[in-house]
Amino acid sequence: MNQTVVSYLSQYEFYDVLLKLFGGNQGLLALTIYLLLGVAIIGMCATIGGLGTYAERKISADLQARIGPNRVGPYGLLQMLADGVKMMTKEDIMPFTADKMLFYLAPLLCLTGVFATLAVVPFSSGFIMADMNVGIFYLVAISSLVGVGVFLGGYASNSKWSMLGGMRGASQIISYEIPVTISLLAITLLAGGMGFGTIIGRQGGLPHQWFMFHNPFAFLATFVYFIGALAETNRAPFDLPEAESELVSGYHTEYTGMRFGFFALAEYIEVFVVCGVAAALFLGGYQIPGISIDILPLQAVQFVIFMTKTLMLYYVVIWIRWTLPRLRVDQLMSVCWKYLTPMAILNLVGCAIWMVAFDGQSIAEMILGGQH
Amino acid sequence: MFLQFLFISSAFLTIASAVAVLLTKNIMHSCVFLLASLIGVAGLYATLGADFVAVTQIMVYMGGVVILMLFAVMLTGGKDFISRAQNLLGLPASMGNRWTYGIGLIVGLVFLLTNIKLLMGITKSLPVKTITNEFPSTVNEIGHLLIKEHVLAFEISSVLLLGALVGAAIIARPRKQN
Numbered sequence: 001m002n003q004t005v006v007s008y009l010s011q012y013e014f015y016d017v018l019l020k021l022f023g024g025n026q027g028l029l030a031l032t033i034y035l036l037l038g039v040a041i042i043g044m045c046a047t048i049g050g051l052g053t054y055a056e057r058k059i060s061a062d063l064q065a066r067i068g069p070n071r072v073g074p075y076g077l078l079q080m081l082a083d084g085v086k087m088m089t090k091e092d093i094m095p096f097t098a099d100k101m102l103f104y105l106a107p108l109l110c111l112t113g114v115f116a117t118l119a120v121v122p123f124s125s126g127f128i129m130a131d132m133n134v135g136i137f138y139l140v141a142i143s144s145l146v147g148v149g150v151f152l153g154g155y156a157s158n159s160k161w162s163m164l165g166g167m168r169g170a171s172q173i174i175s176y177e178i179p180v181t182i183s184l185l186a187i188t189l190l191a192g193g194m195g196f197g198t199i200i201g202r203q204g205g206l207p208h209q210w211f212m213f214h215n216p217f218a219f220l221a222t223f224v225y226f227i228g229a230l231a232e233t234n235r236a237p238f239d240l241p242e243a244e245s246e247l248v249s250g251y252h253t254e255y256t257g258m259r260f261g262f263f264a265l266a267e268y269i270e271v272f273v274v275c276g277v278a279a280a281l282f283l284g285g286y287q288i289p290g291i292s293i294d295i296l297p298l299q300a301v302q303f304v305i306f307m308t309k310t311l312m313l314y315y316v317v318i319w320i321r322w323t324l325p326r327l328r329v330d331q332l333m334s335v336c337w338k339y340l341t342p343m344a345i346l347n348l349v350g351c352a353i354w355m356v357a358f359d360g361q362s363i364a365e366m367i368l369g370g371q372h
Numbered sequence: 373m374f375l376q377f378l379f380i381s382s383a384f385l386t387i388a389s390a391v392a393v394l395l396t397k398n399i400m401h402s403c404v405f406l407l408a409s410l411i412g413v414a415g416l417y418a419t420l421g422a423d424f425v426a427v428t429q430i431m432v433y434m435g436g437v438v439i440l441m442l443f444a445v446m447l448t449g450g451k452d453f454i455s456r457a458q459n460l461l462g463l464p465a466s467m468g469n470r471w472t473y474g475i476g477l478i479v480g481l482v483f484l485l486t487n488i489k490l491l492m493g494i495t496k497s498l499p500v501k502t503i504t505n506e507f508p509s510t511v512n513e514i515g516h517l518l519i520k521e522h523v524l525a526f527e528i529s530s531v532l533l534l535g536a537l538v539g540a541a542i543i544a545r546p547r548k549q550n
Contacts, residue, residue, distance in 0.1 A: 027375070031377070099398075099400065101401060101404075102400060102404065132423060133423060133424075133511045134424055134511060137427050137428075137431065138430075140431065140435075141427050141428075141430040141431035141434065142430060144430075144431070144434055144439070145434060147435070148407065148434065148438065148442070151439065151442055151443075152404070155400065155442070163446075167443075167446075170439060174436075194511060
């Protein structure tokens with residue numbers, strides 16, 4: 001069954017009170033709840049994206065023995081607001097020969113693709129906009145809009161740097177989608193469903209119950225997914241589309257002000273989403289260790305657990321960016337096609353065989369089961 | 373009400389962008405409008421409760437076909453198509469002339485009337501369905517059907533795709549130097 005946040009809330013008594021307030025019109029109430037929650041989630045994730053730029057600069061400063069932003073607000077925390085004001089007030093320049101419509105459309109496509117993925121990110125068992133049965137599939141599909149945005153941004157600017165950046169971006173996103181999707185498929189096999197609720201429901205709160213440690217193939221799949229996801233979000237060491245030493249700044253060279261800001265924001269939110277998916281699929285998601293009952297106050301605890309896991313992965317992403325050098329284009333493609341894709345297929349077949357051979361038991365279950 | 377809202381917006385997106393595909397003269401813009409139209413079709417599937425088909429539509433067309441089209445147009449020079457004086461048959465302008473418009477109109481009318489005649493028969497015999505907010509999952513059913521009843525078609529199409537993949541690899545392979 002497809003669950004939504006509305007059907008979750010309708011279990012409780014205050015839903016009936018709300019329904020009376022709306023004169024019994026269920027559709028209108030559902031629409032209102034969706035709109036309110038949508039605004040809330042987008043606002044929250046935009047803030048996380050903004051704080052991501054701050055974290056990026058602060059962590060990179062730590063790694064390089066610098067100080068980083070420290071002037072605006074305590075510890076420089078309000079730097080993101082200062083950046084926002086700066087971007088808003090900058091002149092909006094468009095190249096004379098640019099394709100006007102596509103130039104305006106490209107950053108919006110990127111942002112739309114990322115925001116659309118937020119609909120299925122499982123913040124807690126109730127606080128998930130739509131727990132669809134096709135959750136992961138939807139996420140993979142809709143996030144390809146970002147690739148279209150990157151590509152069109154590169155094309156519409158009518159500049160050679162942008163063009164090269166856009167082409168690299170699109171080809172990279174298409175290529176790395178394959179190992180990422182196949183790794184996700186392996187987890188789908190373990191869980192027996194594509195919805196996030198189903199997948200997290202099959203895991204437990206403690207590490208030995210996570211899908212990452214379910215079997216050796218799933219353990220490998222975790223790393224294949226994470227490397228592929230880094231490449232899909234165009235993060236270093238895979239940030240070839242915006243390689244500043246060769247392409248000035250790639251597909252968004254010609255963008256100024258808030259239009260550039262949209263691209264940057266989309267990238268940071270996409271990193272958050274990708275980390276959230278990794279946390280949900282491989283690291284047990286929002287599961288609270290030892291507690292399996294579902295009452296409303298526990299949603300907050302689940303939310304905190306999910307956010308902690310996600311933000312730790314976010315830290316790892318930034319850490320990798322400032323530690324590893326950038327790959328060459330041919331190296332990038334050979335990593336994808338010669339190493340990650342065969343490994344992902346091996347993981348898929350391995351997981352399938354494991355499920356049949358050991359009747360779906362994880363390693364921990366077999367060890368602990370032997371003691372009893 | 374929620375579903376009506378979704379249906380009307382999806383239908384509007386589909387039709388409006390389909391018309392825009394025809395009206396615009398820039399081939400890159402056509403591709404982008406086509407993308408919007410295909411997303412609208414996915415929305416229509418979703419309102420009918422076919423979640424898996426809707427997402428597959430987005431996956432295949434948005435993630436694959438449209439990006440491939442954009443690549444192809446860009447690599448073959450999209451700008452030159454805007455100011456073409458003649459079409460492939462040597463007729464002036466790409467939008468056709470009196471004769472092509474006339475023939476197109478007649479064919480379109482015949483097609484429309486035939487379709488209306490066919491659809492009238494189908495819609496009359498269908499039971500009236502009330503719109504509910506219940507969306508049962510279609511993933512499991514599709515999986516079972518693909519593996520059990522339609523396994524032959526499934527396997528044949530996968531062999532076909534594998535053949536296409538190998539063929540593409542052979543064409544793109546660097547040739548021996550001599």
